[in-house]
Amino acid sequence: MRMLAAAVIVALGVRVARSRHRRFLHPDGRSFAGMLEIWGAGEPLGADLLDRPGRHEVIVRISKGAGTRGTRGDIRGVAIRVGEVDLLLSSTGTNAVTKRLPVPRRSFDTVYGSITPYRSATRKLYLEAVPDPDGRPLGRDLESLPAGSSLLLRASDRTVGRVTLGEELSAAANEALAFDPVRNATPDLHPTGTIHGTRAFAYRLSQRWRGATPADPNPRAVARTNAHR
Template identity: 35%
Template sequence: MWASTVGSLLGGVFGTVARIRHDKPLHPRGTVYNAVLRRVGAPEPWEAEWLDTPGEDHGLVRLSRSVGLPRPLPDVLGLALTIGGSSGDRHDVLFATTGLRPGARFALLPRRDPFTVPYGSLLPYRTPRGLVLLAAVPTTRGRFRLLAAAPAGRWREFATLDLTARPGPDEAIRFDPVLHPPPGLSWPPALARLREPAYAAARRV
């Protein structure tokens, strides 16, 4: 009940901000890149296809500033990934600048340079083996290691993510990690009820 109530309140706030801005309530401007994700498989299985199975995914990544504060001011940065599945379906994963240590994985941290700071999923997915957080950690400019860990567990690499420049301006891509989770991952019902109203409000703009 509490998740539905809070989610409805957040949806109302996001909808109001979107109507005032005539744009997305958060991450209004960004840069879109072509993305190739190469999965090597998690060293300790999660019983989740996307984490455990080697493969290659192609899609887009959008890097953006959450509130849209002007540079060089720090802002919470976002890395939004969308990929296409083998059956033509779509999968979205959203990351934001967080800490990697157990006490900081649920904290949003303002940062400046999107290519030198770690990102986390902030909220955990559900798998048959338990809850899992995801992270994207840069290795070189344009390449990230993708990691998975239990909420207080050790990070382990399951994929790499390579970005290449995409010609043209920012694109109006709508991401929804609640409706389009990766194969084998799902949201705990309370978290889905908390998050989805905000994304629904953004989609209506």
């Protein structure tokens, strides 16, 4: 047991050292310009982004959490930047229990969830991105992600829109991206809960560690998330 614990500590130390100039989590990814089309849920959800039909230019990063090679299993990730809002989703299970847990997948055509809830002006919401049955699939390999592929955006089991990948960003632009769903959020659509509260510190620490420019401090947004409201 002690040898195993020591091995884990060493492995984490190596990972931290190697992350000096790259992301500690989701180190391998590709970023795209894209389009988010919102058509709404048919009833108000209390968030302007989700309720108001329209088209928004977005940046989308598709990634692997541990950076495994090829099509090996990994926590797959989708990060969406739309205006001043960052949405970070991870591959999850599909039943009532596992859809709130990160689950390794061998394909990018899977279900992605926010894991913990968001809060709108009127209710608690869980966000998801799911395969688009009418769109082009993302496939299994990070290196062959096709432009033009798409995912459906859902809020608490209601499909509200579609995000479509466009032109790929340069490697430099991809590395410079620094997502922060806690600080880059709006009062009517923001993450809440203890997990997100602890991430608020971790995001800035990891981004400064790898030399990226973090989001503005926005202490009000951090306090809002920590307050669970």
